[in-house]
Amino acid sequence: MKVLISGGAGYIGSTVASACLDAGITPVVLDNLVTGRREFVTGRAFYEGDIADGTLVDRIFAEHPEIEAVVHCAALIVVPDSVGDPLGYYRANVAKSLDFVGHLIRNGCEKMIFSSSGSIYLPGADFSVDEHSGISPQSPYARTKAVCEGMFADIAATQSIRILSLRYFNPIGADPQLRTGLQLRRPSHALGKLIEAQEAGVPFQITGTDWPTRDGSGIRDYVHVWDLATAHVAALQHFDRALEEQQSSVINLGTGTGTTVTELAAAFNDVVDQPVSLVETGPRPGDVAGAFTRSDRSKRLLDWEPRFSIAEGIRDSLRWAEVRDERLGLTDLG
Structure with missing residues (x-):
């Protein structure tokens, strides 16, 4: 094909x-x-x-x-x-x-x-x-x-x-073989910002803590x-x-499991050797509380289920971040 x-x-x-x-x-x-x-x-x-x-x-x-x-x-x-x-x-x-x-x-x-x-x-x-x-x-x-x-x-x-x-x-995450990954050095999503904060040695900003979720931070799948x-x-x-x-x-x-941004940050700190500190701030323009899927259609119709955990996604993102600049020839802050 x-x-x-x-x-x-x-x-x-x-x-x-x-x-x-x-x-x-x-x-x-x-x-x-x-x-x-x-x-x-x-x-x-x-x-x-x-x-x-x-x-x-x-x-x-x-x-x-x-x-x-x-x-x-x-x-x-x-x-x-x-x-x-x-x-x-x-x-x-x-x-x-x-x-x-x-x-x-x-x-x-x-x-x-x-x-x-x-x-x-x-x-x-x-x-x-x-x-x-x-x-x-x-x-x-x-x-x-x-x-x-x-x-x-x-x-x-x-x-x-x-x-x-x-x-x-x-x-x-990234391709487990590291053929490809997130190309941006300054991504806007939560995991990218966590990696950026750890690399820079600065706190990670939890953008929005007043959502009606179990801990007030946004929930994602x-x-x-x-x-x-x-x-x-x-x-x-x-x-x-x-x-x-x-x-x-x-x-x-999706995974069928909702994970809050605060929980993602905790999972990140469980994976890395040097945890990042957390600070609370307001939501970004366009942010929403979030959602996760409860559907089984992908399993029934595609014979597909997710295999990788959040921890594995974090590890693969970190592995890719280590080689990204060399693989992409990045010399500036693009």
């Missing part, structure tokens, strides 16, 4: 590409390298360009007619940035995705997996959600994912393409990025069964 991965030079997409290779699936990568890294596509079929570029998409399909499916990972994903630049986020995540799916249909593509987000949910009283939970995205980033899902469902209802949306939660990658492979392998004879459908990808 050969698949096209948009955003395949980014954190998630490149890890999905590695998992595909390990499973005997050939990835073809399309990425504009706005946030992706050229180092992550070494030895892989790679096209540098935009998903909205119809001429380029046509060329990819002409040169790789064996492509059977597309994994659509290309997106801007930083919540506070989306609050500051909603226009840019809607243009990159929605408008270009609309163009992209049109190009796919024109080239006869009949299967697409969309990397969506658990951030679109309205959590229940216990912060758990399943695929039938209400939708209430609280940031421009999350709304772009919800808009894309609705847009894709409408398109799939009348066109030849079928679309499976994978709603995943909070990725941590932290899932290892390699588990997410293998779930995408499982979705490719079980695509027809996953859709349950529908044109479009959704599946949650």
Whole structure:
């Protein structure tokens, strides 16, 4: 099998590409390298360009007619940035995705997996959600994912393409073989900030401590990025069964366990030799209390369950942080 991965030079997409290779699936990568890294596509079929570029998409399909499916990972994903630049986020995540799916249909593509987000949910009283939970995205980033899902469902209802949306939660870790990992030296998510605080010898800021959770900090479903990658492979392998004879459908990808930011920090301090101190501060723009999945659809339809623990995700993130700058040739604070 050969698949096209948009955003395949980014954190998630490149890890999905590695998992595909390990499973005997050939990835073809399309990425504009706005946030992706050229180092992550070494030895892989790679096209540098935009998903909205119809001429380029046509060329990819002409040169790789064996492509059977597309994994659509290309997106801007930083919540506070989306609050500051909603226009840019809607243009990159929605408008270009609309163009992209049109190009796919024109080239006869009949299967697409969309990397969506658990951030679109309205959590229940216990912060758990399943695929039938209400939708209430609280940031421009999350709304772009919800808009894309609705847009894709409408398109799939009348066109030849079928679309499976994978709603995943909070990725941590790196490819266990350290082929790829989080490319940013200054990431905005909690684990990245914990690593940054430890490296700098400064306290870690728990952003928001008045949420209605068990300890007041936000609650998340932290899932290892390699588990997410293998779930995408499982979705490719079980695509027809996953859709349950529908044109479009959704599946949650998570651990099924809610972990608060304070609990993540405690787990981090259990792993490292030099624990970080903690300070409380206000929430960031676009922050929400959070959610975790209670669904078993991924097990039932994809034969997939997460294998890695939070501690293993922390360790792999730390291992990647040690080699990231050398692997990516980083010499500044990018």
